[in-house]
Amino acid sequence: MKPHQAEHIAAVMGVIGQLVKLNKSLLLLTKIENKQFLNNQQVFVNEILRECKDNLQEIAAYKRVDISIDNQDELSVQMDVSLTRILISNLIRNAIFYNIPDGKVEVKIEKNILRICNTGVDKALDAEKIFDRFYKSDQGQKGTGLGLSIVQAICKLYNFSLTYSFEDKLHCFALEFNQN
Numbered sequence: 001m002k003p004h005q006a007e008h009i010a011a012v013m014g015v016i017g018q019l020v021k022l023n024k025s026l027l028l029l030t031k032i033e034n035k036q037f038l039n040n041q042q043v044f045v046n047e048i049l050r051e052c053k054d055n056l057q058e059i060a061a062y063k064r065v066d067i068s069i070d071n072q073d074e075l076s077v078q079m080d081v082s083l084t085r086i087l088i089s090n091l092i093r094n095a096i097f098y099n100i101p102d103g104k105v106e107v108k109i110e111k112n113i114l115r116i117c118n119t120g121v122d123k124a125l126d127a128e129k130i131f132d133r134f135y136k137s138d139q140g141q142k143g144t145g146l147g148l149s150i151v152q153a154i155c156k157l158y159n160f161s162l163t164y165s166f167e168d169k170l171h172c173f174a175l176e177f178n179q180n
Contacts, residue, residue, distance in 0.1 A: 124166035
């Protein structure tokens with residue numbers, strides 16, 4: 001095999017990987033919207049958050065991003081544990097990937113509220129579009145554009161409030177767990 005052939009094969013494999021990821025994300029969105037996650041139980045958000053931080057620590061270190069967690073309260077909710085992991089992981093992962101070198105991710109848990117703020121581009125994102133499927137604030141980004149759509153779909157399923165703001169040069173996502 002010649003070097004240029006190996007490069008072409010690597011490029012094709014990369015595209016296939018992206019398509020598989022896109023397919024899995026779309027299937028997940030469909031399952032969420034069709035309410036196919038019915039294994040609701042008491043989930044401890046602080047614990048899931050610690051697991052997520054541990055799982056993403058190597059990526060954060062590679063990207064030179066510091067993650068801090070401020071547990072001001074213990075937070076538990078009734079929901080599917082796998083959706084809880086996806087919800088928190090997508091928010092933390094985005095905060096790391098769309099950050100700057102020597103940046104930070106600040107996570108704060110208060111009574112029924114999870115706030116995740118991060119450094120990044122020095123301007124607000126389009127709050128009207130960031131939760132839309134396939135939306136990317138920078139078309140050069142490598143993701144599928146579905147991460148925040150999945151987060152929003154989970155929030156809609158459980159009637160949680162999800163908001164975005166840009167304050168003090170930080171991109172902040174606030175998730176309020178309205179438990180009825």
